[in-house]
Amino acid sequence: DGWLFKKGLLDFAGGTVVHTTCGVAALVCALVLGKRAGFPNAAMMPHNMTMTAMGAGMLWVGWFGFNAGSALASNGNAGMAMLVTHTAAAAGATAWMAIEWLKFGKPSVLGIVTGMVAGLGTITPASGFVGPMGAVAIGLTAGVVCFFATQFMKRTLKVDDSLDVFPVHGVGGFTGLLLTAVFSA
Numbered sequence: 001d002g003w004l005f006k007k008g009l010l011d012f013a014g015g016t017v018v019h020t021t022c023g024v025a026a027l028v029c030a031l032v033l034g035k036r037a038g039f040p041n042a043a044m045m046p047h048n049m050t051m052t053a054m055g056a057g058m059l060w061v062g063w064f065g066f067n068a069g070s071a072l073a074s075n076g077n078a079g080m081a082m083l084v085t086h087t088a089a090a091a092g093a094t095a096w097m098a099i100e101w102l103k104f105g106k107p108s109v110l111g112i113v114t115g116m117v118a119g120l121g122t123i124t125p126a127s128g129f130v131g132p133m134g135a136v137a138i139g140l141t142a143g144v145v146c147f148f149a150t151q152f153m154k155r156t157l158k159v160d161d162s163l164d165v166f167p168v169h170g171v172g173g174f175t176g177l178l179l180t181a182v183f184s185a
Contacts, residue, residue, distance in 0.1 A: 004016070013069075023173060026166050040158050045110065052109070064082050066124070068081040084135035092117075095119075096112060099144065115142075118147075122142035122145075134183030141175065
C-alpha cells in the first residue's frame with residue numbers, strides 16, 4: 001500500500017528496495033572511504049577463488065528463497081519465480097563470460113560469478129511477473145549492462161567499489177525495475 005505501488009510500480013521481490021538502494025549505499029561508502037592502496041593500478045582479485053565460487057553457488061541457491069518466497073505460498077507463482085530466477089542467473093553468467101572472452105581473450109571464474117549475481121539482482125523485481133523468455137532477455141541484458149557499468153566505475157570514474165555492489169546490484173536492480181515493465185506478462 002506504498003506510494004510507488006499506488007503509482008503502478010511492479011516489484012515482486014524487492015529489486016527497488018533491496019538492490020537499488022543498497023547499490024547507492026555502497027557507492028556512497030566507496031566514495032567516503034576512498035580507494036584502497038594500489039587501486040586502480042594493481043589487479044585486486046579475491047584471495048581464494050574456490051571460496052568465491054562456493055559462496056556464489058550458495059548465493060544462487062539461497063536466492064530461490066528470496067524470489068520464490070516472495071510469492072508467500074507454495075504454488076505456481078513461486079515455481080515460476082524460481083524458474084526465472086535460475087534462468088536469469090545462468091543468462092547473466094553466460095553474457096558476462098562471453099563479453100570477457102571477446103574483450104580479454106579468456107573468461108574468468110570471477111567474471112562468471114559476478115555475471116550470475118548480476119542476473120539474480122536484475123531479475124528480482126520481475127521474478128513474479130515474467131516468463132522464461134523474458135528471464136533470458138533480462139539475464140542477458142544484466143550481464144552486458146552490469147559488465148560495462150563495472151568497467152566504467154573502475155576504469156573511467158576510478159571508484160573503488162571493491163565488491164562491485166553499485167554496478168552489479170544498483171545498476172542491475174534499476175535495470176530490472178525498468179525491464180519488468182517491458183517483459184511483464
